Amino acid sequence: LVWNEDTARLARQHNDANVISVGARQHSEEELEALIDLFLAEPFTGEERHQRRIDLVGLYERTGGYSESAGSAGSAEAATE
Secondary structure (H helix, E strand, O other), X not given: OOOOHHHHHHHHHHHOXXXXXXXXXXXXXXXXXXXXXXXXXXXXXXXXXXXXXXXXXXXXXXXXXOOOOOHHHOXXXXXXX
C-alpha cells in the first residue's frame, strides 16, 4: 500500500515489492502517476536485513512454516531486526 512518496520508495527499497496499491479516493490522477513513476524507478537496496526478511517470507510460502536451519532466511526474530 502506497500513500506518499516515501512509502512508494520504501516498498521497493526494503521489500523489493512488485505490486503497488494506491487509494483512488485519496489521490488525483497526477498524484497516482507520480507515485507509480517513483515506485518503478526505485531499485531494491539488497541490504542483508531486507533480503533476510524476503527470504523468510519465501520460505514460509514454500513450506508453510519457518525453520531455524533455513540458511539465509534465519529465524523469525532475526528477520524483524
